[in-house]
Amino acid sequence: MATLGRTSCKLFKIVQFTPIFTRNLGHVKCNKSFSKVLTTCACIFGGGVVFYTTNYYSNSSTVYALKAKPDELAKSVKLTSRERRFIKFASVEYGGQLYMTPQDFLESVVEQEPRPRLKRRVLTTKEIENLQDQTPQLKKGSSQMFRKLKDKGIISYTEYLFLLSILTKPASGFRIAFNMFDTDGNQRVDKNEFLVMEKIFSYAWRGKRGINDDDDKLAEGAHENYVNDDQGLQRRHNVDTFLQIHFFGKKGNNDLNFEGFKQFMENLQSEVLELEFQEFAKGHETISEVDFAKILLRYTYLDTDEYDMYLDRLLDRMKHERGITFEEFKTFCQFLNNLEDFSIAMRMYTLADHPISKDEFHRAVKICTGIGQSEHLVSTVFAIFDADGDGLLSYKEFIAIMKDRLHRGFKSSAKNEGWEAFKSCVKQEMKSVA
Numbered sequence: 001m002a003t004l005g006r007t008s009c010k011l012f013k014i015v016q017f018t019p020i021f022t023r024n025l026g027h028v029k030c031n032k033s034f035s036k037v038l039t040t041c042a043c044i045f046g047g048g049v050v051f052y053t054t055n056y057y058s059n060s061s062t063v064y065a066l067k068a069k070p071d072e073l074a075k076s077v078k079l080t081s082r083e084r085r086f087i088k089f090a091s092v093e094y095g096g097q098l099y100m101t102p103q104d105f106l107e108s109v110v111e112q113e114p115r116p117r118l119k120r121r122v123l124t125t126k127e128i129e130n131l132q133d134q135t136p137q138l139k140k141g142s143s144q145m146f147r148k149l150k151d152k153g154i155i156s157y158t159e160y161l162f163l164l165s166i167l168t169k170p171a172s173g174f175r176i177a178f179n180m181f182d183t184d185g186n187q188r189v190d191k192n193e194f195l196v197m198e199k200i201f202s203y204a205w206r207g208k209r210g211i212n213d214d215d216d217k218l219a220e221g222a223h224e225n226y227v228n229d230d231q232g233l234q235r236r237h238n239v240d241t242f243l244q245i246h247f248f249g250k251k252g253n254n255d256l257n258f259e260g261f262k263q264f265m266e267n268l269q270s271e272v273l274e275l276e277f278q279e280f281a282k283g284h285e286t287i288s289e290v291d292f293a294k295i296l297l298r299y300t301y302l303d304t305d306e307y308d309m310y311l312d313r314l315l316d317r318m319k320h321e322r323g324i325t326f327e328e329f330k331t332f333c334q335f336l337n338n339l340e341d342f343s344i345a346m347r348m349y350t351l352a353d354h355p356i357s358k359d360e361f362h363r364a365v366k367i368c369t370g371i372g373q374s375e376h377l378v379s380t381v382f383a384i385f386d387a388d389g390d391g392l393l394s395y396k397e398f399i400a401i402m403k404d405r406l407h408r409g410f411k412s413s414a415k416n417e418g419w420e421a422f423k424s425c426v427k428q429e430m431k432s433v434a
Contacts, residue, residue, distance in 0.1 A: 082164070086157050089114045094123040094239060099154035102146040102242065105163060109408060110276050128154070128239055135245040138260050143270040153242030162243075166265050167272060168406055170337040170369070174262045181256075188255040191248040273333055277326050286323030289380045290314060295329075296384070300404040310384055317383040328377045334369060336406050341368040343399060355392035358382060 079087070089108040090098040098120070100108070107114055123131075134152045136145065155163070169177060181189045183196065240252065247264075248254045280291040287295075293314050297307055335342070345364045346356060356364075358378055366372050385401075387394040 082161065083157070086160050090120070091117060091151070092121045092123055092154060094128060094154065097156070097239075099156060099241070100160055101151040102149040102153050102155065103151055105155055105160065106146050106272065106275055108160075109164070109167065109272055110279065123154075131242070132240060132245055132250060135242055135250075137249070138246055138254075138256070138264070141246070141264055141267055143267040143274065145267065146271055147275070149242070154239070155243065156241055159241060159243050163268065166268050167408075168337055169265060169269075170334070170341070171266075172338075174265055175258065177265070178258050178261045188257055189247075189261070190255050191244060191252045194244070194247060194256070269333075269337075270330065273330050274326065277329050281326075286325050287329070288321055288323060289318055289383075292324045292329065292380060293384050296405050297401065298405075299408050300401050302401075314380070314383050317389070318380075322376055324377060324380065328374050331369075331371050331373060332377055332381075334371060335365050335373065336402055338368045339399070339402055339406055346395060346399075355390075356395055357392055361393060 085108055086100065087098060089104045090100045091104050091114070092099050092101060104114070131152055131154060134149075136149075142148075165177070178189065179185075181193050181196065183193050240250075244252065247256045247260075276295060277287060280287040280295065290311060293311055297310060300307075302310075342364055345368055361378060361382075362373065381398075382391070382393055385394050385398040386392060387397065
């Protein structure tokens with residue numbers, strides 16, 4: 001039992017979604033002693049789950065979870081973190097293909113778990129047509145469009161990847177993204193050019209199955225007639241999705257110009273940030289400095305003590321709580337989308353082992369983004385990441401944590417997460433017992 005307890009404790013530290021789950025409970029205030037009690041309970045509970053699961057499945061030939069067969073479970077291990085998250089949040093299905101709704105997408109980027117549901121909703125052709133009729137035109141888009149649509153629209157997995165990439169694009173990258181779709185270089189994107197995403201995805205489908213270029217003809221035939229990929233992610237579909245109709249109209253004959261494309265990207269970035277900000281603001285115009293720190297740290301893989309260290313450091317140094325406005329929060333997140341450029345600008349300081357002052361930080365951010373940060377926000381950032389209180393930024397620490405924030409938990413390699421981490425933990429524990 002002691003071995004089981006140690007294994008479960010290690011599991012809670014290794015599996016990647018655990019720290020993120022902790023971040024999403026970050027707005028619940030509790031003292032350190034309670035945190036330790038909570039950790040102990042989690043370890044005991046985890047041990048109980050492992051013990052129960054091991055005994056249950058060893059004495060039963062039927063697996064009830066998602067009605068998956070053993071060979072299907074083995075295949076699901078190979079899914080990427082993005083594929084698993086899409087499957088987890090996708091709430092509707094049509095023709096055997098899984099889809100997200102606009103509300104599902106928003107929840108997938110700001111929540112750890114999807115809203116409770118009994119099962120996925122299977123849409124009929126008539127319901128699909130009704131959804132298409134309710135899709136707004138591009139010129140009627142706004143920074144509240146996804147929230148207003150709620151479940152009135154469908155988003156495919158390839159479009160989910162596209163939307164995720166938008167969230168981390170700096171303004172300078174909008175033109176590059178547009179030009180990638182504009183294959184004929186006429187400064188307009190038509191529906192066929194947009195659907196190049198599906199072709200790219202089909203290449204990935206073939207690569208995963210070891211189909212090389214010499215088998216192109218066979219591969220095309222196999223993919224064209226392919227019925228099931230075990231998860232409903234990679235099937236080609238003929239139904240027009242919410243994005244296709246929004247960009248190109250119900251008849252699919254409209255073109256998308258750069259201004260419309262840029263406005264859509266800016267609106268989506270703003271909408272996600274507004275949703276995240278309001279989670280902590282709860283209707284107020286500002287969030288506290290501590291809440292701002294929690295938002296920055298929520299997608300990191302810090303252990304509980306490290307996470308508390310950053311918050312305690314901020315609380316100790318913050319003399320007066322003034323709050324962070326949405327505009328301050330938004331401009332800082334726009335800066336994070338330019339993090340790679342900022343890293344290059346700061347490289348000369350790190351090569352010389354020279355820490356960064358507030359003035360140097362201000363200047364580098366303005367050069368990279370063209371947008372200045374407020375004095376109060378920069379002071380808050382320094383209060384969080386100034387390790388020894390000398391008024392200088394701990395650069396490497398800051399960059400590493402901001403990259404976690406930017407990528408929203410998708411940065412790490414698959415070998416360190418989920419089932420693989422659990423297996424590694426058990427093997428190590430069995431070796432120590434032997």
